[in-house]
Amino acid sequence: xxxxxxGIQFFQKKEISVSLILMATILTFYSIQPKFLSxxxxxxxxxxxxxxxxxxxxxTILMIGGELDLSVGSVFGFAPLIMAVMLQSGINTWIAFxxxxxxxxxxxxxxxIVTVKTGIPSFIxxxxxxxxxxxxxxxxTGGHPMYFTPSKxxxxxxxxxxxxxxxxQLLIFLALVxxxxxxxxxxxxxxxxxxxxxxxxAAEAMGINVARVKVILFALCSLLAGLGGIIQSxxxxxxxxxxxDGLEFDAIAAAVIGGTSLFGGVGTVIGTVLGEFLSRIIxxxxxxxxxxxxxxxxxxGIVIIVAVIGNLYIQRRALxxxxxx
Amino acid sequence: MGEEKYLxxxxxxxxxxxxxxxxxxxxxxxxxxxxxxxxxxxxxxxAPKITETRTVTQTAPGVATTIRETVTMKETIMQxxxxxxxxxxxxxxxxxxxxxxxNVFWNTVHLGMKEAADVLGCDxxxxxxxxxxxxxxxxSNFEATIAERPDGIIATVCYEAELEMIKKATEAGIPVVVxxxxxPDPQKRIEAGGLSFIxxxxxxxGYFLAKALSKYYPPGSHVAILIEGxxxxxxxxxxxxxxxxxxxxGCTYDRIDVSFDLAVVESRLSAYLEAHPPVKETKAIxxxxxxxxxxxxxxxAMGIGPGEVAVGTFDIxxxxxxxxxxxxxxxxxxxxxxxxxxxxVVQLTLMxxxxxxxxxxxxxxxxxxxxxxxxVAELSKKGYR
Amino acid sequence: xxxxxxxxxxxxxWFGSVHALKGVDFFVNHGEIVGLVGxxxxxxxTLIKIxxxxxxxxxxxxFFEGKEVKFRSPKDAIKLGIETVYQDQMIIxxxxxxxxxxxxxxxxxxxxxxxxxxxxxxxxxxxxxFHELGLDITSLDVPVQALSGGQRQGVVIARAMYFKTxxxxxxEPTNNLSIKEARKVLDMVLGLKKAGISCIxxxxxxxxxxxxxxxxxxxxxxxxxxxxxxxxxxxxxxxEMIISG
Numbered sequence: 001x002x003x004x005x006x007g008i009q010f011f012q013k014k015e016i017s018v019s020l021i022l023m024a025t026i027l028t029f030y031s032i033q034p035k036f037l038s039x040x041x042x043x044x045x046x047x048x049x050x051x052x053x054x055x056x057x058x059x060t061i062l063m064i065g066g067e068l069d070l071s072v073g074s075v076f077g078f079a080p081l082i083m084a085v086m087l088q089s090g091i092n093t094w095i096a097f098x099x100x101x102x103x104x105x106x107x108x109x110x111x112x113i114v115t116v117k118t119g120i121p122s123f124i125x126x127x128x129x130x131x132x133x134x135x136x137x138x139x140x141t142g143g144h145p146m147y148f149t150p151s152k153x154x155x156x157x158x159x160x161x162x163x164x165x166x167x168x169q170l171l172i173f174l175a176l177v178x179x180x181x182x183x184x185x186x187x188x189x190x191x192x193x194x195x196x197x198x199x200x201x202a203a204e205a206m207g208i209n210v211a212r213v214k215v216i217l218f219a220l221c222s223l224l225a226g227l228g229g230i231i232q233s234x235x236x237x238x239x240x241x242x243x244x245d246g247l248e249f250d251a252i253a254a255a256v257i258g259g260t261s262l263f264g265g266v267g268t269v270i271g272t273v274l275g276e277f278l279s280r281i282i283x284x285x286x287x288x289x290x291x292x293x294x295x296x297x298x299x300x301g302i303v304i305i306v307a308v309i310g311n312l313y314i315q316r317r318a319l320x321x322x323x324x325x
Numbered sequence: 326m327g328e329e330k331y332l333x334x335x336x337x338x339x340x341x342x343x344x345x346x347x348x349x350x351x352x353x354x355x356x357x358x359x360x361x362x363x364x365x366x367x368x369x370x371x372a373p374k375i376t377e378t379r380t381v382t383q384t385a386p387g388v389a390t391t392i393r394e395t396v397t398m399k400e401t402i403m404q405x406x407x408x409x410x411x412x413x414x415x416x417x418x419x420x421x422x423x424x425x426x427x428n429v430f431w432n433t434v435h436l437g438m439k440e441a442a443d444v445l446g447c448d449x450x451x452x453x454x455x456x457x458x459x460x461x462x463x464x465s466n467f468e469a470t471i472a473e474r475p476d477g478i479i480a481t482v483c484y485e486a487e488l489e490m491i492k493k494a495t496e497a498g499i500p501v502v503v504x505x506x507x508x509p510d511p512q513k514r515i516e517a518g519g520l521s522f523i524x525x526x527x528x529x530x531g532y533f534l535a536k537a538l539s540k541y542y543p544p545g546s547h548v549a550i551l552i553e554g555x556x557x558x559x560x561x562x563x564x565x566x567x568x569x570x571x572x573x574x575g576c577t578y579d580r581i582d583v584s585f586d587l588a589v590v591e592s593r594l595s596a597y598l599e600a601h602p603p604v605k606e607t608k609a610i611x612x613x614x615x616x617x618x619x620x621x622x623x624x625x626a627m628g629i630g631p632g633e634v635a636v637g638t639f640d641i642x643x644x645x646x647x648x649x650x651x652x653x654x655x656x657x658x659x660x661x662x663x664x665x666x667x668x669x670v671v672q673l674t675l676m677x678x679x680x681x682x683x684x685x686x687x688x689x690x691x692x693x694x695x696x697x698x699x700x701v702a703e704l705s706k707k708g709y710r
Numbered sequence: 711x712x713x714x715x716x717x718x719x720x721x722x723x724w725f726g727s728v729h730a731l732k733g734v735d736f737f738v739n740h741g742e743i744v745g746l747v748g749x750x751x752x753x754x755x756t757l758i759k760i761x762x763x764x765x766x767x768x769x770x771x772x773f774f775e776g777k778e779v780k781f782r783s784p785k786d787a788i789k790l791g792i793e794t795v796y797q798d799q800m801i802i803x804x805x806x807x808x809x810x811x812x813x814x815x816x817x818x819x820x821x822x823x824x825x826x827x828x829x830x831x832x833x834x835x836x837x838x839x840f841h842e843l844g845l846d847i848t849s850l851d852v853p854v855q856a857l858s859g860g861q862r863q864g865v866v867i868a869r870a871m872y873f874k875t876x877x878x879x880x881x882e883p884t885n886n887l888s889i890k891e892a893r894k895v896l897d898m899v900l901g902l903k904k905a906g907i908s909c910i911x912x913x914x915x916x917x918x919x920x921x922x923x924x925x926x927x928x929x930x931x932x933x934x935x936x937x938x939x940x941x942x943x944x945x946x947x948x949x950e951m952i953i954s955g
Binding site: 199203205 | 825
């Protein structure tokens with residue numbers, strides 16, 4: 001393939017819209033305040049993005065499968081609380097961790113089964129979930145933060161600083177990105193996910209067990225939400241009842257900016273990663289250039305709209321290339 | 326369609342592909358640029374360019390060695406600078422708080438901070454988390470602030486974990502003062518590098534309220550204390566102070582756990598006063614938050630007139646002002662959020678200019694009662710109190 | 711060969727209060743092409759959807775090669791060798807051609823300990839298929855949304871043709887096709903017969919199905935009103951029966 005063809009293929013990629021916005025934003029912040037790309041600041045970005053990015057990954061695969069999960073913020077807060085309670089009772093860190101992750105899988109599976117079996121839109125079931133898990137968190141803690149004191153080796157594995165710029169959570173995040181990308185693009189399960197989200201009836205007619213696929217996605221989504229929360233609590237040494245409040249919208253925004261469709265069947269893991277970085281970069285950049293923090297919502301809103309328009313535009317153009325007979 | 330040039334493979338015309346890419350790129354750049362410039366103009370309103378730095382021996386504890394100095398300036402120039410509002414020219418401070426963007430209390434703090442910055446001619450911004458009290462957001466805001474290397478940081482110690490950030494800032498050479506909420510153990514805050522605390526000392530404030538209100542109730546009375554945040558540090562400490570005075574004053578007391586939900590306060594207080602009749606038994610009602618004025622409603626419903634039972638409360642909100650005006654509330658203690666924004670900027674400026682030390686300020690002893698309620702009400706409407 | 715390949719006995723189906731199928735008996739023999747015709751709302755699509763496993767019958771039984779079967783999902787029907795081309799194209803718009811063809815039955819290859827999609831294999835087989843069937847397609851990588859209606863129909867037919875083993879059900883397969891393409895489909899169907907594969911062909915266009923069919927079954931408002939071998943009835947007679955009900 002010649003360079004021209006490679007160039008055309010590149011511009012057709014779904015993630016092009018968010019990549020361009022990302023580059024433009026980085027350049028703009030840097031030109032106003034070079035400290036934006038100082039090593040300290042880059043390190044900060046690489047440190048704080050993974051825990052939220054992990055949640056966005058889970059939300060993305062579920063959205064590709066045609067469902068939404070509004071409870072991720074609450075699970076993000078609930079999981080470390082459960083683990084904190086276990087740690088305070090003296091249970092071994094790793095056992096507590098495993099148990100909590102299994103609990104998150106259970107939460108996701110339950111939400112999935114309810115959605116699939118009853119036909120209630122996932123928006124509603126997970127809205128209920130969001131309130132239930134957040135409510136349980138408040139009941140368990142009485143509104144007070146809890147100390148989160150895992151063993152030192154656990155903290156090291158999950159959030160340790162390995163090299164300058166390289167934190168464990170970043171590696172975990174990247175590993176998950178690679179894993180999920182592989183699952184979606186190169187494995188048959190991924191094909192089923194896109195099918196189920198793209199046109200549920202067709203997937204069903206072709207013999208795919210739609211219910212099973214969706215429940216698996218719900219379970220994964222809650223698992224990753226819990227994992228993200230545990231990572232944040234390990235970093236902060238605290239588990240708080242209001243942790244992750246509002247996170248569901250951040251995660252969905254990152255996915256949507258990255259090209260995932262709210263209606264299902266479309267989206268990529270890489271796109272979400274770029275979308276998540278873009279959100280954090282705007283947040284961070286506004287502080288660096290000393291803008292009042294009120295502006296974050298305004299800019300994220302603008303970016304969402306521009307990115308989605310860009311994504312749609314590219315998609316439509318891709319369709320318009322008429323295949324000649 | 327046959328005239329357009331086709332490329333091999335996917336039959337995309339060169340023109341469509343380039344125009345697509347071009348359009349997306351242009352809109353992306355426009356979005357990024359609008360974002361960037363908007364933010365820049367928002368933040369750069371009065372920030373003048375930074376001038377030179379010179380090294381001076383430090384005198385303030387905890388402050389790193391590089392301090393801006395102006396020793397070469399002559400007196401007349403200094404006076405002109407002050408007149409032109411450029412006393413603190415070139416200094417940049419950042420206030421990292423836990424107060425959410427919708428929290429009205431923090432608007433007053435912000436106003437204090439902004440006016441101090443205007444008067445002194447420096448630049449100050451306040452970074453508030455999207456969700457009030459979200460530790461994750463507060464910490465990332467703090468990290469970004471440190472990376473931005475301001476000349477000084479004002480912080481609230483809502484969680485002990487923030488002490489770690491204060492330490493990091495101090496080690497990076499940025500002086501930090503603490504406002505509004507101190508660490509539960511002030512010694513720890515000092516060790517982390519927080520040079521002073523400007524805010525209400527909670528326990529003494531409770532004592533102060535009970536004492537100031539004691540004009541209106543005799544020793545040996547029975548008192549009801551409303552706790553709007555049972556278990557929370559600020560509530561427990563104020564309650565502790567109130568109780569300390571009551572014990573000295575020979576009173577008996579009951580704690581009523583409520584929340585800031587006024588309906589809950591009303592129902593629980595009514596129930597309590599049914600069991601412990603006002604005037605006959607309960608002679609005073611105090612709250613650690615601002616809900617005591619609800620007692621006015623309850624007492625009125627029970628046929629008790631204003632002033633028969635002493636009522637004292639904390640903080641200035643319209644509810645409290647109305648309560649004082651109606652006569653049911655005798656005293657409110659204001660923690661003066663304006664000062665919590667104004668004074669830290671002053672302290673940091675003086676630190677940077679003349680290497681002076683910071684000093685603790687207890688902002689929590691302002692009394693609002695019948696005598697000054699009208700003035701305070703006016704100022705409250707404008708956001709100053 | 712006397713037992714029919716497929717036999718549906720006394721099939722009833724309700725949608726809410728609508729009685730869509732009222733005790734229909736329907737059978738297909740081995741190596742036979744049956745034309746299933748009738749006006750709109752007759753219940754043809756519903757009947758074959760029950761046979762493909764999409765809906766369960768509310769009453770009645772289904773026998774396949776003499777044995778009673780109960781389909782819990784389309785997967786069960788597919789396993790028995792029943793392939794369906796539905797009227798509402800069961801195709802995923804955003805996925806490309808080969809991902810649609812092999813949907814649910816993706817070809818895999820080993821990559822160390824993992825099983826990966828065998829994209830090369832799927833593409834090769836798809837190309838071969840399209841050539842064999844004489845269907846036109848120039849790129850397998852485009853989302854099927856980008857194809858013309860006729861090409862999309864080509865994809866679903868190719869998919870069914872690839873996987874069919876015993877019975878192929880076609881619900882209005884020639885609807886979006888050009889005359890040339892429609893002829894190709896009919897030729898394919900005749901070729902099936904030679905290979906011993908049965909086919910149920912639903913259509914409005916009697917002139918399409920009549921030449922190829924062995925039998926014609928007419929449904930009207932949920933009931934079977936006629937079941938004739940081709941030599942027993944003419945196109946005009948069929949039309950009459952459909953109109954008069």
